[in-house]
Amino acid sequence: MRSAKPARFSKLARFSKGAAWLAVVVLVAVTITFALSRIVPADPARLAAGLEAGPEQVERVRQDLGLDDPIPVQYVRYIGGLLTGDFGDSLRTRGPILDDVVESLPASLELIAVSFSIFAVLGIVLGVVWAYWPRGVHAVLLRVVAVAGAAVPVFWVGLLLQILLAGRLGWFPVAGNLNHEAAGIAEVTGAGLLDALIARSPSAMWEAARVLFLPVMTIVIHNIALTIALMRSSLADQLDQEYVRAARARGLSEWRVVMVDALRNALNPVVTMLGLQLGWLLGGVVIVEVIFSWPGIGLYAFSSFQAFDYNAIMAITVLSTAGFVLVNALVGLIYPRLDPRIQEGG
Amino acid sequence: MSAADLPAVPDALAAAGSRRAGGGGRGVLWWAAATALGVLALVAFPGLLAPGDPYSLEVSNRFASPGSANLFGTDDAGRDILSRVIHGARYSLWSSILIVTFAAVVGTVYGALAAWYGGILDRLLMRTVDVFLAFPYLVFAMAVAASLGRGLTSTMVALCLLWWPSYARMVRGQVKSILNDYHIRAAVTLGASRGQILRWHVIPHTYNQLLVRFTLDIGNALVALTGLAFLGLGATPPLPEWGRMVADSKQFALTAWWYGVFPGVVIFLTVLNFVLLGEALRKRVEL
Amino acid sequence: MSLLVVDGLTVVYPGAGRPAVAGVSFEIEAGRTLAVVGESGSGKTTLALALAGLLDRRARRGARRLEVNGEDLLSAGRKRWRQLRRTDISFVFQSPVNSWNPTRTMKAQVKDGMAASGRAGRMPELYDLLGRVGFEDPERRLEDLPHQLSGGMLQRVSIAVAVIREPALLIADEPTSALDSTVQSEILAILGELRREVNLAMLVISHDLSVVSRVADDVMVMYGGKAVELGSRRNALHSAVHPYTKGLLDSVPSLDGERKTLLPSMAPGPLPAAGCPFAPRCGLAVDECRRTEPDLAPVGATLAACPPAAAASTYTSGSPSASTRSSTPASSTSEGSPGCSDAAGAEGPP
Numbered sequence: 012m013r014s015a016k017p018a019r020f021s022k023l024a025r026f027s028k029g030a031a032w033l034a035v036v037v038l039v040a041v042t043i044t045f046a047l048s049r050i051v052p053a054d055p056a057r058l059a060a061g062l063e064a065g066p067e068q069v070e071r072v073r074q075d076l077g078l079d080d081p082i083p084v085q086y087v088r089y090i091g092g093l094l095t096g097d098f099g100d101s102l103r104t105r106g107p108i109l110d111d112v113v114e115s116l117p118a119s120l121e122l123i124a125v126s127f128s129i130f131a132v133l134g135i136v137l138g139v140v141w142a143y144w145p146r147g148v149h150a151v152l153l154r155v156v157a158v159a160g161a162a163v164p165v166f167w168v169g170l171l172l173q174i175l176l177a178g179r180l181g182w183f184p185v186a187g188n189l190n191h192e193a194a195g196i197a198e199v200t201g202a203g204l205l206d207a208l209i210a211r212s213p214s215a216m217w218e219a220a221r222v223l224f225l226p227v228m229t230i231v232i233h234n235i236a237l238t239i240a241l242m243r244s245s246l247a248d249q250l251d252q253e254y255v256r257a258a259r260a261r262g263l264s265e266w267r268v269v270m271v272d273a274l275r276n277a278l279n280p281v282v283t284m285l286g287l288q289l290g291w292l293l294g295g296v297v298i299v300e301v302i303f304s305w306p307g308i309g310l311y312a313f314s315s316f317q318a319f320d321y322n323a324i325m326a327i328t329v330l331s332t333a334g335f336v337l338v339n340a341l342v343g344l345i346y347p348r349l350d351p352r353i354q355e356g357g
Numbered sequence: 358m359s360a361a362d363l364p365a366v367p368d369a370l371a372a373a374g375s376r377r378a379g380g381g382g383r384g385v386l387w388w389a390a391a392t393a394l395g396v397l398a399l400v401a402f403p404g405l406l407a408p409g410d411p412y413s414l415e416v417s418n419r420f421a422s423p424g425s426a427n428l429f430g431t432d433d434a435g436r437d438i439l440s441r442v443i444h445g446a447r448y449s450l451w452s453s454i455l456i457v458t459f460a461a462v463v464g465t466v467y468g469a470l471a472a473w474y475g476g477i478l479d480r481l482l483m484r485t486v487d488v489f490l491a492f493p494y495l496v497f498a499m500a501v502a503a504s505l506g507r508g509l510t511s512t513m514v515a516l517c518l519l520w521w522p523s524y525a526r527m528v529r530g531q532v533k534s535i536l537n538d539y540h541i542r543a544a545v546t547l548g549a550s551r552g553q554i555l556r557w558h559v560i561p562h563t564y565n566q567l568l569v570r571f572t573l574d575i576g577n578a579l580v581a582l583t584g585l586a587f588l589g590l591g592a593t594p595p596l597p598e599w600g601r602m603v604a605d606s607k608q609f610a611l612t613a614w615w616y617g618v619f620p621g622v623v624i625f626l627t628v629l630n631f632v633l634l635g636e637a638l639r640k641r642v643e644l
Numbered sequence: 645m646s647l648l649v650v651d652g653l654t655v656v657y658p659g660a661g662r663p664a665v666a667g668v669s670f671e672i673e674a675g676r677t678l679a680v681v682g683e684s685g686s687g688k689t690t691l692a693l694a695l696a697g698l699l700d701r702r703a704r705r706g707a708r709r710l711e712v713n714g715e716d717l718l719s720a721g722r723k724r725w726r727q728l729r730r731t732d733i734s735f736v737f738q739s740p741v742n743s744w745n746p747t748r749t750m751k752a753q754v755k756d757g758m759a760a761s762g763r764a765g766r767m768p769e770l771y772d773l774l775g776r777v778g779f780e781d782p783e784r785r786l787e788d789l790p791h792q793l794s795g796g797m798l799q800r801v802s803i804a805v806a807v808i809r810e811p812a813l814l815i816a817d818e819p820t821s822a823l824d825s826t827v828q829s830e831i832l833a834i835l836g837e838l839r840r841e842v843n844l845a846m847l848v849i850s851h852d853l854s855v856v857s858r859v860a861d862d863v864m865v866m867y868g869g870k871a872v873e874l875g876s877r878r879n880a881l882h883s884a885v886h887p888y889t890k891g892l893l894d895s896v897p898s899l900d901g902e903r904k905t906l907l908p909s910m911a912p913g914p915l916p917a918a919g920c921p922f923a924p925r926c927g928l929a930v931d932e933c934r935r936t937e938p939d940l941a942p943v944g945a946t947l948a949a950c951p952p953a954a955a956a957s958t959y960t961s962g963s964p965s966a967s968t969r970s971s972t973p974a975s976s977t978s979e980g981s982p983g984c985s986d987a988a989g990a991e992g993p994p
Contacts, residue, residue, distance in 0.1 A: 036487075047505075048504060050505070159625075159629065161632065162628040164603075166584055167617070167621035171618070173610070174610045252742065253739060256693075257735070257742075257743035260729055260737070261735075262727075262729040262757070262761055263760050272748065294495050297499075298495070302607075316503055316589075319503065325500065328493070328496045332493060335491055350747045351748075351749075352746065352789060
């Protein structure tokens with residue numbers, strides 16, 4: 012047995028390495044977006060001052076915003092702001108961007124959390140079924156889902172679902188989030204399901220689920236394809252390994268052989284990919300949120316983009332990059348549990 | 358902890374098509390190859406194949422439903438959707454191919470250099486790749502498009518910037534493992550020069566995987582590009598870009614279903630086709 | 645009465661032209677060891693897997709008789725096979741490293757194995773046994789992951805887990821070929837000793853004639869899925885009549901450096917579709933060999949599937965007699981009553 016001490020050291024070392032990496036990536040993202048912001052064709056001072064402002068007013072706004080300072084000064088000031096949690100003001104909503112982000116985050120997190128849990132769990136289960144019983148009607152169906160789901164454009168699926176299930180059949184609301192007032196519950200977290208749970212209101216719960224259904228479906232259809240396919244191939248590879256046969260030879264039950272021995276090893280690449288998918292979702296829900304007018308961070312980014320609100324776009328780029336790196340670092344913490352060989356590397 | 362420390366994620370499409378799933382081999386390959394060529398013909402000679410002019414407005418013929426006159430119907434300005442879809446291949450598909458080609462060339466050179474020189478340079482180069490891979494592409498593309506101005510070009514620039522690192526990583530990994538192979542040591546022992554080794558023994562071995570990846574990525578790039586166009590980042594009207602057409606159809610979804618459905622079907626089938634082609638190629642390569 | 649009776653066992657993989665195992669028949673008595681010899685692709689591993697119910701789900705198996713302890717296993721389902729693997733049939737695989745899940749500690753996996761045979765609470769017995777076979781400090785070392793132990797150590801664990809359940813039949817598929825030669829002889833010694841103690845029947849697969857000569861009582865030579873020669877160790881290794889066995893024996897380099905004839909190397913392409921699988925490489929082959937598949941028949945001191953060799957031997961010795969004591973084709977000993985199989989369970993390791 013190894014003593015506990017080096018393990019703790021390596022954990023600390025890994026943690027600080029991860030933190031440094033996060034800082035580097037975010038700094039690069041900040042630098043690139045900042046550089047891009049200086050070549051924006053639209054004049055930010057003009058936008059901030061409003062369309063009816065005269066040239067003098069625009070100049071005043073320019074001075075107020077510090078836009079006439081040398082670029083290095085602006086850069087340092089911007090980074091200093093970020094360090095204190097100041098992402099600047101939105102040119103569109105005129106409020107601090109951080110407030111806007113905090114306000115729209117719960118809706119996005121709700122959407123992401125629900126979709127992710129569904130496609131991760133369901134994808135793993137279906138992938139296992141496919142790998143263990145590779146022949147039959149279900150295998151053909153799963154193959155179709157895996158290939159077609161990966162190839163189908165998200166925005167088009169969303170639109171089709173919207174036309175069919177919401178427009179024609181009217182089973183679901185066409186767009187928008189839960190209306191807290193109409194549902195008669197208080198807005199505590201901003202996430203409809205959670206608020207309904209807090210209010211112990213089954214009807215609001217039902218309403219929140221109905222509202223979530225279509226955007227969640229859209230995300231799930233695309234992402235579950237990758238999960239199913241990867242889970243299948245990964246588990247199939249493991250089931251071909253000699254140790255599986257050896258475990259069977261020792262008389263272990265199929266459940267133990269597949270679920271304890273093979274599945275654990277097979278989950279490794281799947282967890283990696285799920286981590287990446289979760290990270291991508293943080294920045295990738297834009298399309299789904301736009302289609303379904305889901306008032307989350309993606310819709311906020313899109314509206315900012317439409318309004319040439321570069322400050323907000325910068326902030327979201329930086330934040331979602333940080334989120335992506337963080338999620339993957341957290342996923343990295345799961346590996347040693349799945350494969351203890353990783354731990355020794357330290 | 359960087360992305361480089363993570364175990365490699367096998368391409369999910371590879372996963373879908375690998376040994377156990379079975380599925381057709383040669384038949385799919387030829388079918389997909391033929392269709393891919395057909396689609397490329399659309400890119401080269403849209404005028405020959407399209408039944409009409411993609412830009413001619415005919416307000417009297419707005420929202421004509423699919424029929425013998427307009428196979429895919431007409432849009433809100435009375436333009437023939439089939440003609441627009443065919444001409445749109447030049448914007449949607451051709452741009453995707455250009456993006457992936459750029460990414461493949463830059464990524465290959467970059468990755469090969471990193472693997473070949475190794476050491477600090479390798480680490481530095483690959484860390485840079487990791488940084489790029491950590492960017493969320495949609496938001497980043499928005500940032501680029503917002504600063505370079507909207508249009509197909511700036512979206513393509515954004516996607517090119519984001520796409521090459523994955524090639525760099527793949528090629529670096531491949532070259533590294535090839536350089537460790539016995540046949541390279543044998544070649545060194547026999548007195549081959551570095552250039553000869555690279556030309557004869559390393560680069561040729563990367564072609565197969567590159568080709569597979571390239572084929573699959575055309576589909577992926579098409580999804581990304583049309584997705585961005587759907588958000589208004591990409592081709593500007595009146596260019597008949599596929600994603601843009603779906604976006605424009607949104608407000609008429611209930612009155613003219615064909616407006617958004619046909620361009621979407623075309624995107625889907627095109628992507629599917631390149632996915633199947635890539636999968637079939639991979640099967641050939643791996644055997 | 646034999647512990648294991650195999651008669652006409654045939655295994656076919658879908659898509660393969662020839663069966664991987666084609667009508668193989670033999671018996672093993674309790675306390676005796678049959679070695680199956682052959683080159684890769686001869687069907688010996690498939691044979692071993694079939695006898696433990698471990699074939700791929702896609703493989704098709706057929707036989708006239710397949711009995712362990714007098715129990716007919718032709719109709720046994722997957723559940724019954726698993727039960728047998730827990731109590732009566734143990735298996736040791738070729739590669740000790742690949743026999744264990746790389747990401748779980750040995751202890752967890754060994755415990756699973758012990759629990760499967762209903763011995764979850766008897767780990768100390770296993771530690772004792774491991775200690776006896778030269779695995780030092782088992783309680784602590786088993787906390788390790790498989791890759792932290794050497795191949796020889798892992799194979800000791802595999803053998804200990806296989807033997808401690810006191811099976812009637814131990815199947816060992818190339819148990820030493822992945823190991824260094826010094827470790828090889830240690831493992832062989834352990835196998836031999838434990839087998840004597842438990843009095844189990846053993847089926848050892850090997851391509852290595854030196855291993856065969858050390859452990860086997862009887863030897864069966866396989867080629868192209870068929871048993872081509874079967875006899876006692878002595879007879880099969882010294883008075884072989886089948887041209888393939890002879891070639892195999894002659895190709896073993898001797899210490900004086902003298903090599904007799906080399907086995908003609910494998911003809912390119914697949915095995916012939918009909919007739920004797922060895923015919924393309926055989927010096928004795930006549931037209932008849934390419935048409936009909938020969939079956940084992942007494943020739944000289946062994947059973948051999950080679951009519952030309954049989955014809956030649958009638959001229960020379962004139963007295964074909966099946967002198968193999970335990971390993972005769974099942975069809976010739978047809979009565980079956982339970983009895984001697986319990987010898988395996990009578991005395992176990994302390």
